Amino acid sequence: MTTLLEARTVCKSYGDFHALTDVSLSVADGEFISIVGPNGAGKSTLVNVLTGLLRPTSGRVAFRGTDIGGIGPVELARRGMARGFQLVNVFPELTVRETLGVAASSRLKRTGNPLRSLVRDREIADAVEEVAEIFNLRHRLDQPARALSQGEKKLLDVASAFALKPELILIDEPTSGVSTGDKHSIMELLIDACRKAGVRGIIQVEHDMDLVARYSDRIVALQAGRVLADEKPEVFFKDPALIAAVVGTRPPQLRPKAANLNTSSETASQRSAAC
Amino acid sequence: MSAPHIVESTALARPAAEASRASGLWAFLVIVAAMAALPFFASTYTLTLMVPFFALAIALLGFNLLFGYTGLLSFGHAMFLSIGAYSAAVMTSKLGILSFELILLVSIAASVIIAVPVGFLCVRYTRIFFGMLTLAFGMLFHSVLYKFYGITGGDQGMRVLRPLLFGMEFEGGKTAFLTGPFYYYALGLLTALGLLMWRIVRSPFGLHLQAIRENAQKASYLGVEVTRMRLSAYVISGVYGGIGGAILAITIGLADPEIVYWTQSGNLVFMAVLGGSGAFIGPVVGSLAFVLLQDMVMSVTQYWRFVMGAVLILLVVFFPGGLSGIAGGLFTRFKRGS
Numbered sequence: 154m155t156t157l158l159e160a161r162t163v164c165k166s167y168g169d170f171h172a173l174t175d176v177s178l179s180v181a182d183g184e185f186i187s188i189v190g191p192n193g194a195g196k197s198t199l200v201n202v203l204t205g206l207l208r209p210t211s212g213r214v215a216f217r218g219t220d221i222g223g224i225g226p227v228e229l230a231r232r233g234m235a236r237g238f239q240l241v242n243v244f245p246e247l248t249v250r251e252t253l254g255v256a257a258s259s260r261l262k263r264t265g266n267p268l269r270s271l272v273r274d275r276e277i278a279d280a281v282e283e284v285a286e287i288f289n290l291r292h293r294l295d296q297p298a299r300a301l302s303q304g305e306k307k308l309l310d311v312a313s314a315f316a317l318k319p320e321l322i323l324i325d326e327p328t329s330g331v332s333t334g335d336k337h338s339i340m341e342l343l344i345d346a347c348r349k350a351g352v353r354g355i356i357q358v359e360h361d362m363d364l365v366a367r368y369s370d371r372i373v374a375l376q377a378g379r380v381l382a383d384e385k386p387e388v389f390f391k392d393p394a395l396i397a398a399v400v401g402t403r404p405p406q407l408r409p410k411a412a413n414l415n416t417s418s419e420t421a422s423q424r425s426a427a428c
Numbered sequence: 429m430s431a432p433h434i435v436e437s438t439a440l441a442r443p444a445a446e447a448s449r450a451s452g453l454w455a456f457l458v459i460v461a462a463m464a465a466l467p468f469f470a471s472t473y474t475l476t477l478m479v480p481f482f483a484l485a486i487a488l489l490g491f492n493l494l495f496g497y498t499g500l501l502s503f504g505h506a507m508f509l510s511i512g513a514y515s516a517a518v519m520t521s522k523l524g525i526l527s528f529e530l531i532l533l534v535s536i537a538a539s540v541i542i543a544v545p546v547g548f549l550c551v552r553y554t555r556i557f558f559g560m561l562t563l564a565f566g567m568l569f570h571s572v573l574y575k576f577y578g579i580t581g582g583d584q585g586m587r588v589l590r591p592l593l594f595g596m597e598f599e600g601g602k603t604a605f606l607t608g609p610f611y612y613y614a615l616g617l618l619t620a621l622g623l624l625m626w627r628i629v630r631s632p633f634g635l636h637l638q639a640i641r642e643n644a645q646k647a648s649y650l651g652v653e654v655t656r657m658r659l660s661a662y663v664i665s666g667v668y669g670g671i672g673g674a675i676l677a678i679t680i681g682l683a684d685p686e687i688v689y690w691t692q693s694g695n696l697v698f699m700a701v702l703g704g705s706g707a708f709i710g711p712v713v714g715s716l717a718f719v720l721l722q723d724m725v726m727s728v729t730q731y732w733r734f735v736m737g738a739v740l741i742l743l744v745v746f747f748p749g750g751l752s753g754i755a756g757g758l759f760t761r762f763k764r765g766s
């Protein structure tokens with residue numbers, strides 16, 4: 154299996170404070186990884202290091218074999234990594250169509266000539282409609298983002314990351330602020346979207362252990378900046394001490410998995426189209 | 429950039445929600461057509477007011493690319509007016525080059541030459557920091573023009589001679605020139621530059637500028653080159669300012685440091701708010717209203733600055749969408765009613 158993203162013995166300090174110590178982690182093609190851990194464990198710092206926003210104090214982060222430490226968001230997008238945010242993060246006055254168009258315009262390199270028409274660009278329009286379709290936002294295309302519901306805003310944020318057609322996507326708590334009932338449908342949508350859009354890997358930070366148990370291929374638990382465990386859910390949730398360290402609750406019920414980006418209940422033809 | 433969730437916005441920069449609607453273009457064309465017909469029935473005096481309006485409208489179209497679309501409020505934009513004005517002065521009265529097309533080219537080149545380094549320094553900052561830096565550059569420019577007496581004529585300024593239009597010389601009085609050939613020449617420029625701006629704001633480039641205004645950090649994760657885009661917007665707006673300045677200088681017949689005094693930059697901000705920065709047509713409406721209002725109020729009272737200030741306060745508090753916002757609202761209500 155090819156490795157998409159690899160972090161090797163990454164340390165990150167804020168002054169004297171070690172936010173991450175010797176964190177190693179890899180994401181293989183087709184994997185869905187959840188990062189868990191108590192508040193202050195270093196999850197967001199890790200996401201920032203993995204997305205090239207922060208340069209690690211020592212150690213190395215490589216995407217498809219090349220170093221991406223501190224390369225910055227634009228270059229990151231160009232190389233095939235996208236990111237969704239923990240808090241709702243939209244362009245309030247831009248419509249859904251425009252928001253998705255921003256990402257499509259970057260991907261298709263349309264901004265070199267300020268006189269180029271946007272509305273007559275078929276390729277951008279198609280890309281926008283394709284993503285809107287996947288995320289059930291078609292009927293909202295001409296609404297400004299501020300007029301969307303909280304859940305739709307969250308979806309739009311993730312959808313705009315998808316419009317970059319990334320290989321790997323990192324999402325900080327995709328379901329935070331969403332009601333428990335909707336959480337599963339959002340996760341299902343996300344995984345379905347990955348298949349359709351050809352996304353090869355997901356890293357998410359997630360607090361909801363039900364979701365983590367059900368959808369992850371691997372769980373990386375952080376505690377005080379160190380990797381406490383890096384296990385498959387079956388193994389992870391058999392260890393009460395581990396779970397207690399992460400959330401301090403009983404293990405959730407393991408349900409049949411619906412996550413893996415490669416193997417699923419999809420028909421063979423759909424799969425070959427996606428992967 | 430360490431905190432991942434900062435949302436940047438400029439409070440007064442009302443989003444250009446109209447940007448994607450064709451109504452902006454129609455409104456622009458209607459105003460232009462009305463201006464083209466104006467010489468057939470309006471008084472000469474009214475016509476002499478209109479040429480400065482064309483100049484300011486051009487400058488303001490550029491200003492609003494930065495303010496309304498990119499979310500950067502410049503408090504020193506009169507600097508570009510002065511670049512165009514002094515280009516015209518140097519060309520006509522020092523070098524004896526009278527071709528207005530050449531004057532425009534030199535104004536554009538000079539604006540780019542100044543806008544690139546100044547913008548390079550300023551666009552790294554946003555909100556009040558950007559505003560203060562641009563203000564500082566404007567003041568710097570003012571004192572340079574003021575102090576270098578030998579070159580610029582100091583507070584006396586420099587004379588701007590009547591230019592040739594398409595190589596043609598025009599006889600007759602100054603007013604006849606300004607309300608005749610130059611009127612249509614300037615109106616033609618406004619039309620062309622307005623249409624050009626219409627294309628710019630409706631391009632993927634313009635969309636990226638709006639994304640920056642809305643949320644620069646999110647934009648950068650969607651592949652928007654924030655700094656480069658802001659700089660491009662700054663340079664384009666500078667060029668529009670330079671062209672406006674050259675026209676303005678011809679109508680005044682003089683380039684002096686007053687044109688870049690900080691109150692003049694303030695006037696540009698006032699016009700933008702007056703017209704409404706959220707609409708494509710805002711700059712045109714704002715500069716027209718400003719020119720008419722100033723003329724009206726000044727003829728009635730010497731306390732015209734007081735009146736203008738009061739108008740500004742009322743607008744910001746009650747009609748943040750500016751005049752074009754009010755007109756747009758009435759239009760929508762009218763359509764719904766019928």
Ligand SMILES: Nc1ncnc2c1ncn2[C@@H]1O[C@H](COP(=O)(O)OP(=O)(O)O)[C@@H](O)[C@H]1O
Nearest residue numbers: 167172190191192193194195196197198199430
């Ligand atoms: N910019 C910063 N400067 C100093 N300390 C920070 C900074 N960002 C995070 N930290 C500290 O690093 C630790 C890990 O933070 P974070 O990665 O946000 O954890 P999590 O996302 O798991 O809650 C916390 O103790 C936090 O206070």
Ligand SMILES: [Mg+2]
Nearest residue numbers: 196197198239
């Ligand atoms: Mg966090």
